[in-house]
Amino acid sequence: MKTRIKEYGVGELARLSGVTVRTLHHYDAIGLLRPTHVAANGYRLYGRDELLRLQEILFYRAFGMSLAEIADVLDGEAKALLRLRAHRNKLAAQAAKTADLLATLDRTIATLTNEADMQDQDLYTPFDAATQTGYEDWLIETYGPDMAAKIAVSKEAVAEMPDGIAGLMDRLRESEAQLFGAFNEGVVAGDRQLVPMLDKHRALMADFWGDACDPNAYVGLANMYLAHPDFVARYERLAPRFSQWLPAAMKAYAAEISA
Structure with a gap:
C-alpha cells in the first residue's frame, strides 16, 4: 500500500x-x-x-x-544542504559576537556597581554588526570606492582563519595591552623598544586585511585612529593622550622601517 x-x-x-x-x-x-x-x-x-x-x-x-x-x-545553483550549512556558519559567528558583547556588558555593569574591578584591557568592547557596517561605510567614504574591495578581501581572509574574528580580537587585545603598558611606563612614541610590539601589531593588521600591511598602509591606519571619534574615545578610555600616543608611535615606526 x-x-x-x-x-x-x-x-x-x-x-x-x-x-x-x-x-x-x-x-x-x-x-x-x-x-x-x-x-x-x-x-x-x-x-x-x-x-x-x-x-x-x-x-x-x-x-x-x-x-x-x-x-x-x-534560486541559485547551491543545493539546500550547502545553503543551510553556510547560513549556520553565519549564525554561529553572530552568536559568538553576541556572547562577547554580553560578557563585556556583564563585566562593565559589575564594575559600575562595584561588584568587580574591570581591567583596562577588558574595556575593548566587541563591535556589533551595525557598528561594523558603520565603520565600513566611513572607510569607503573617507578613502574612496577602492576600499570596498579591500574590505571584502578582509572579510574573506578572516572567515578562512581557524579562530575567525574572535581569535583575531584576542590577539588584538594582547598586542594593544602591551603597547598600553609601554605608554603607562612613559616610553616615548619613537623609542626603538616599541619596534617588536609594533611588528606584532602590524602583522596582525595584515591578517585582519588578508593583505600586506606596508608602511604607507600602516600610516593610513594610524590616521584613521586619529580621525574616527570611536577610536579616539576607545583609546582615551584607557588613558588620557593614549589616542595620540599610539598613532604617533605607529607613524614613527613606519618611518623607521621605510628608511
Missing part, C-alpha cells in the same frame, strides 16, 4: 509555521513559495518540500535578509 504524503492547506500551514495566511499568499504571488498544487476547490496545498523551503525562508528573514535576497539565494 502506497503511503500518502501529507499535504497542508494554507490555513494549516499558517498555524503550523506561525506565518499568516496573507504572507503565504504573498509568497505565492511573488513566486517565492508556490504550493505543491492547487486542488479542484481552489485550495492551495503544500507538501514536504514546500515546508522545508518555508523553513529556509524564515531562517533568512530572521537574519534580516530581504525577500529579493532570499529569492536569489533559493
